[in-house]
Amino acid sequence: xxxxxxxxxxxxxxxxxxxxxxxxxxxxxxxxxxxxxxxxxxxxxxxxxxxxxxxxxxxxxxxxxxxxxxxxxxxxxxxxxxxxxxxxxxxxxxxxxxxxxxxxxxxxxxxxxxxxxxxxxxxxxxxxxxxxxxxxxxxxxxxxxxxxxxxxxxxxxxxxxxxxxxxxxxxxxxxxxxxxxxxxxxxxxxxxxxxxxxxxxxxxxxxxxxxxxxxxxxxxxxxxxxxxxxxxxxxxxxxxxxxxxxxxxxxxxxxxxxxxxxxxxxxxxxxxxxxxxxxxxxxxxxxxxxxxxxxxxxxxxxxxxxxxxxxxxxxxxxxxxxxxxxxxxxxxxxxxxxxxxxxxxxxxxxxxxxxxxxxxxxxxxxxxxxxxxxxxxx
Amino acid sequence: xxxxxxxxxxxxxxxxxxxxxxxxxxxxxxxxxxxxxxxxxxxxxxxxxxxxxxxxxxxxxxxxxxxxxxxxxxx
Numbered sequence: 001x002x003x004x005x006x007x008x009x010x011x012x013x014x015x016x017x018x019x020x021x022x023x024x025x026x027x028x029x030x031x032x033x034x035x036x037x038x039x040x041x042x043x044x045x046x047x048x049x050x051x052x053x054x055x056x057x058x059x060x061x062x063x064x065x066x067x068x069x070x071x072x073x074x075x076x077x078x079x080x081x082x083x084x085x086x087x088x089x090x091x092x093x094x095x096x097x098x099x100x101x102x103x104x105x106x107x108x109x110x111x112x113x114x115x116x117x118x119x120x121x122x123x124x125x126x127x128x129x130x131x132x133x134x135x136x137x138x139x140x141x142x143x144x145x146x147x148x149x150x151x152x153x154x155x156x157x158x159x160x161x162x163x164x165x166x167x168x169x170x171x172x173x174x175x176x177x178x179x180x181x182x183x184x185x186x187x188x189x190x191x192x193x194x195x196x197x198x199x200x201x202x203x204x205x206x207x208x209x210x211x212x213x214x215x216x217x218x219x220x221x222x223x224x225x226x227x228x229x230x231x232x233x234x235x236x237x238x239x240x241x242x243x244x245x246x247x248x249x250x251x252x253x254x255x256x257x258x259x260x261x262x263x264x265x266x267x268x269x270x271x272x273x274x275x276x277x278x279x280x281x282x283x284x285x286x287x288x289x290x291x292x293x294x295x296x297x298x299x300x301x302x303x304x305x306x307x308x309x310x311x312x313x314x315x316x317x318x319x320x321x322x323x324x325x326x327x328x329x330x331x332x333x334x335x336x337x338x339x340x341x342x343x344x345x346x347x348x349x350x351x352x353x354x355x356x357x358x359x360x361x362x363x364x365x366x367x368x369x370x371x372x373x374x375x376x377x378x
Numbered sequence: 379x380x381x382x383x384x385x386x387x388x389x390x391x392x393x394x395x396x397x398x399x400x401x402x403x404x405x406x407x408x409x410x411x412x413x414x415x416x417x418x419x420x421x422x423x424x425x426x427x428x429x430x431x432x433x434x435x436x437x438x439x440x441x442x443x444x445x446x447x448x449x450x451x452x453x
Contacts, residue, residue, distance in 0.1 A: 033381050086426070119407075120426065121427045144430065145425070147428075148407070148410065154409070193381075197430055219381075220444050248437045249382075249423060249433060251431075255430060255431065257410050257412040258410040
């Protein structure tokens with residue numbers, strides 16, 4: 001690799017970064033892995049205070065619609081099935097009366113057969129090992145996770161396996177922020193593994209349509225700092241282009257085989273994001289030819305239309321604002337008080353990719369002052 | 379869920395590779411790597427049990443150093 005983290009920091013510090021309006025330059029990342037590296041490496045403190053690093057929509061667990069989790073819980077409780085899901089999803093709470101199961105974990109404690117898995121291949125193994133039982137794979141995730149689900153389907157799955165799909169695309173959330181006119185960031189660090197799969201070209205719209213500097217980054221402090229340096233240089237020079245600071249993995253066009261599996265087995269549809277609402281062309285549903293493996297078609301619906309609304313975060317929880325980069329995690333009114341990893345209220349404190357959970361793991365435990373929150377929201 | 383782990387291929391059978399990292403062995407699907415020529419001893423980045431890209435040995439080492447630091451910070 002080229003320069004060390006120290007060298008990149010020196011280069012960034014040497015840049016003329018003072019903005020005329022005195023406002024810090026905000027660089028958003030949209031990947032839980034990036035946020036984890038930034039926070040664990042202490043990059044915020046190491047950078048000049050003219051730069052703010054904003055965690056954006058980078059946690060698929062955090063934006064998985066409440067109604068999808070509710071449906072998974074109800075399916076597991078009321079049907080004779082085995083429900084499998086990525087481990088992160090098991091602790092995400094939904095809004096129900098106290099006596100009811102709030103999470104998949106609680107539904108499991110009430111007797112539902114719910115099993116955490118780490119790979120779609122485990123869903124296939126469980127279905128093969130239990131041929132007389134219907135197995136439902138509750139599959140939430142961004143493109144990096146949805147592509148393996150597509151590959152699994154394309155390779156062929158047992159008849160008794162169906163998918164409760166909650167896949168999302170990352171770039172439409174960034175497009176929504178940019179189209180809003182108040183994106184809340186001046187430059188973008190594009191996600192490394194999403195770009196590995198889908199190709200970096202997906203992020204060209206940021207520089208071409210919105211004139212916002214962007215760079216794809218890997219997960220080392222060096223790669224992240226290189227991407228930050230690139231976007232800052234672009235800002236200073238008034239010349240935007242999509243830089244690739246993760247060439248080891250991110251190649252032009254991305255992973256064609258993964259994209260082919262996605263195109264064969266799924267179609268892109270408008271989709272709900274928890275606490276945010278419908279984002280056009282931001283979700284996946286199974287393609288017609290694979291609809292027989294759609295759990296929503298195979299089982300009675302437990303979807304509750306009344307749940308499909310934007311304000312579906314728990315009372316007082318600011319996860320939606322945190323996901324959109326409008327508030328920092330410790331500026332949520334519940335952070336570190338009512339909401340902690342052991343007893344999370346909002347999804348951002350549950351997932352390893354949730355910004356609240358990451359900040360807590362890095363030792364940030366104190367809620368921010370009310371004035372700070374109001375200043376950020378202003 | 380987006381974390382990719384570098385692993386080394388130890389054997390390949392059809393679209394499944396036995397891969398190893400840090401002494402841990404796992405079966406990894408190569409179904410998303412059909413456009414890439416892969417051989418035993420190659421390194422791949424694995425995400426939820428599927429290889430998503432081939433990488434060099436040096437890059438695999440760099441990534442592991444980072445994960446080691448993260449794991450140490452988390453524990």
